[in-house]
Amino acid sequence: MKSLREAFGRRTVVLWTCLSLLPIQVASADENLLQGVVVDAASGQRMAGANVQILGTVLATISDLQGEFIVARVPPGLHQIRISMIGYREHLVDVDLPHSGQIRVELVKAAISLNPVVVTADRRAIPLEESSTSVTVLGEAQISDRTNLRLDEALEMVPGVYFMEDDINIRGATGYRANTGNRVMLLLDGVPLITSDTGGISWDIIPLHEVERVEVVKGAGSALWGSGAIGGVVNVITRRPSQRGLLSVRSAAGMYDDPSESEWIWTGRTLHYERLDVGYSKAYGPTGIRIAASRYASTGDRQDGDFNKWTVSGKISRHFADASELEFYAAWLRDHSSVFLQWRSPFVPDSTDGSAASAPAQLFHPLLSQDQGNVLKVAWVNTYLKYSRSLSAQSHLRVRASLLRSMLGNQFDRGGEFSPAHGPGVEVQLDWLPRTNHFISAGVDGKVHRVEGRFFDGSHTEVALGAFVQDEWRIRHNLRLTAGLRFDQHDLDDQEAYRQASPRLGLNFRPTSSLSLRASAGRAFRVPTTAERSMSFKTGNFQVISSDHLDAERAWSYEAGARQTLGDNSYVDAAIFQNDYRDFVEPLVDLAQTASRIVVRFQNVNDARIRGVELATGTRLWRQRLHVDAGLTFLDSEDLQLKRPLAYRPRWTLQMNPSLHLGRVSSRLDYRYTSRIQQVSVFSGDQRVAQHELNARAQVQWVGLSFTAGVNNVLNYNYTQLERNLGDIRNFVIGVNGAF
Structure with a gap:
């Protein structure tokens, strides 16, 4: 490990020595402040949340909740300012500093968000139409209008995205892994939010009503984000503190219907759920604060489906006179949940007398119950x-330190067999504009993963270090070439280090103002997590055994x-893609032992391939009263060794989202179709059907409040995503949102 640190230290010194020799301009005394306010033209x-960019520089900011913005260190002279916001037309304005003074920008509502600014695909702010990879942006309204209780519920309506329980799939990358070793990198404000032990995601620690927007980058992202971004990146961007005191409240409550079959009813109680989010934000001079708290609880719709979750988060930001900014964020989550592994099978003895159950499968009764320790x-x-600072109009510095601590407590009645997993990390990034047609980003980052516990066979330490550089070359005004390279090295205990160079090449061409063509190719990788390599436990008829050695996953993504935008009211987006994987790590079942026990081990699959086509469209009709959005994805996945489809990858997914807006009243339908899963890992003989899910919402705005009523799974359609796990049954929800 010492030699690794020394080697990485030498690389770091060389990189930053080279950067220090670049002719970066320092701020001069005659630089000015650009101040303004952004308002709705009507x-x-x-x-709030409008992106403000000074073209030809690295200078940019976002308007606060009062619509005001300030950009410091702006050189004197004539500048063109680009202001953009989801749901509004892009606006360009010329200013002459220092003579222009404060500017007022009036944004005109757009029928559809055709060209929002994104920050994740290239680690800097660029218009969507200039990206060389597929990106989807979810705005605040798209999340709140659906009365989503967790962020993953909103992401399910993104073309190319589907979930297997908590496992997010972008174009089929992850499959089902029980939230272990996710292949999609989750970021919160650009900071990784992946646990050090399992490589899993907690959607509950994200403060839902504090989310400003979400960016979903499809395709390999390792050239910029390192290990874990082999299947894409999701960046959740939270709001900035407001200038005036603002109290926000978001509440929702729901009730489950009876199962569609009377013999499945297992209780006479009313089964329900509720969520309450409260937040407060205010600025005190140059210092702003945001605090939020939430509680989400449910009885579940089945036995041992109950949970109780508490989340508290806070953000403090401080602006300094030298145009720098310091931001601190912290969040805490406590989650007590029962775990429903699978329904009680007729082949499992009844717990009352030990005899074989002769009745049909009890779909809402678990295989294991709470008295057997099935609590998480x-x-x-x-x-x-x-910390961020504009060194000049041509250079910008960002520094970040982070810590993610996750603790599994009583896992299947195994108290004390887990210890906290710690993941401290650091990152430094420098953006430099040497010429108006070149934008260079370079940086280094490091993270230490510390994991221990009897389930993991002792203590484990992983040191992950990386360095990256990327150049965006605007060859012509409508032609943009992006080339990047990242080097990563992961040292795991006494094992041989994982090393990976990840190049990336992207091209964006706009032959007309309404048509944007893109192409990209890149290499990606993922280091197996501690859980995949070392986890070993047994409960009931389920067992996970550790793997002696796993190679890192590697992939090429194309x-x-x-x-194509069609006027101001419609767009069509189409993409073809292919991901070629080597040493794909998948949880495989020992079929010889499934009669008495399900035995799972993570193993390298020799080679795998996922390719497909994705279509997305949106249109606004009848004077923008009728909105229709839709997405269709076709996946062709194959285990090239076994010559069969990869498990838990549907061939077809379809999303359709029509909505009607009549003044203060609106309604919407969300329909999602997932074709029958071709391949599963365990009970391949069980019946499987396609998934049809229809949700309905109606909303009324009144005296500053938003009232919502809805029905989830309107048809009460029965389906299984995972073997012997029925999807949520029909339920009814009401909600109230407001800010004061």
């Missing part, structure tokens, strides 16, 4: 500290796509 209401207790702490 109502005059001030707009989780505690998370996530925190980061970020994509070509086009985005």
